[in-house]
Amino acid sequence: MWGRRVAAALRALGPARSYGTGRRLLLRQLFEARSCTYTYVLADEASRDAVIVDPVLETVARDTQLLRELGLRLRYAVNTHCHADHVTGSGALRAALPGCLSAISRASGARADLLLRDGDRLQFGAFELEARASPGHTPGCLTLVLDDESMAFTGDALLIRGCGRTDFQQGCARTLYRSVHERIFTLPGSCLVYPGHDYTGQTVSTVDEERRFNPRLSLSADEFVTLMEGLNLPRPQLMDVAVPANLRCGVQDVTA
Numbered sequence: 001m002w003g004r005r006v007a008a009a010l011r012a013l014g015p016a017r018s019y020g021t022g023r024r025l026l027l028r029q030l031f032e033a034r035s036c037t038y039t040y041v042l043a044d045e046a047s048r049d050a051v052i053v054d055p056v057l058e059t060v061a062r063d064t065q066l067l068r069e070l071g072l073r074l075r076y077a078v079n080t081h082c083h084a085d086h087v088t089g090s091g092a093l094r095a096a097l098p099g100c101l102s103a104i105s106r107a108s109g110a111r112a113d114l115l116l117r118d119g120d121r122l123q124f125g126a127f128e129l130e131a132r133a134s135p136g137h138t139p140g141c142l143t144l145v146l147d148d149e150s151m152a153f154t155g156d157a158l159l160i161r162g163c164g165r166t167d168f169q170q171g172c173a174r175t176l177y178r179s180v181h182e183r184i185f186t187l188p189g190s191c192l193v194y195p196g197h198d199y200t201g202q203t204v205s206t207v208d209e210e211r212r213f214n215p216r217l218s219l220s221a222d223e224f225v226t227l228m229e230g231l232n233l234p235r236p237q238l239m240d241v242a243v244p245a246n247l248r249c250g251v252q253d254v255t256a
């Protein structure tokens with residue numbers, strides 16, 4: 001059963017396709033208040049096929065209810081990286097919703113149905129999300145880019161007027177700087193940036209705004225590295241629970 005689903009999903013990770021202009025994307029930005037995490041639901045309005053990005057275990061019931069109410073069929077529960085501050089809901093969603101596959105980067109070292117590489121694509125109806133490697137916060141970070149480059153889900157690589165920390169989980173400030181400049185700031189200026197967290201009440205930005213106003217990533221690479229090495233942030237409270245759980249998709253009995 002799972003073998004057939006994974007094989008079908010892998011077939012969908014093919015080359016980019018061009019689609020007609022009549023398609024319509026449904027997007028919901030959802031918030032988990034304890035960890036200030038954003039979860040995103042994207043769906044093709046016509047086929048009702050959906051993807052969820054960075055679900056949180058505590059809000060799985062909310063998210064499954066929303067999916068049910070909107071009549072969406074969840075194809076993928078994808079994590080942008082192995083989170084250190086909350087337990088992912090991807091394993092619980094996969095268990096609750098037959099047909100849903102969990103996904104994360106191969107470079108994360110975590111288990112999931114699909115282990116994504118740079119350039120892989122997740123298809124949902126008439127849309128695709130491209131997985132772009134954007135390491136630095138962690139080695140396995142992905143930015144998920146919609147096929148027309150109108151929006152990017154940056155996880156913790158790029159936050160609004162900020163970025164993910166680089167002081168644990170093999171983080172590297174110089175790598176993060178390169179990722180953001182080469183893999184995100186090269187997107188069109190109008191591309192909407194949807195981050196994995198926000199601690200200041202903001203919801204969305206654009207590539208152009210972040211290129212110009214991001215106080216960290218508008219610095220030179222050397223200035224950025226110095227700044228990141230001096231942040232001295234407290235450890236996430238749930239780190240010792242979250243990282244081991246997220247290496248197993250957030251659940252004990254994951255077989256993938």
Ligand SMILES: N[C@@H](CCC(=O)N[C@@H](CSS)C(=O)NCC(=O)O)C(=O)O
Nearest residue numbers: 084085156162163164165235236237238
């Ligand atoms: N206080 C929170 C953790 C806050 C934190 O460290 N956030 C991370 C992303 S989650 S690992 C981060 O990269 N922050 C960047 C920054 O500049 O703050 C908790 O205890 O969970």
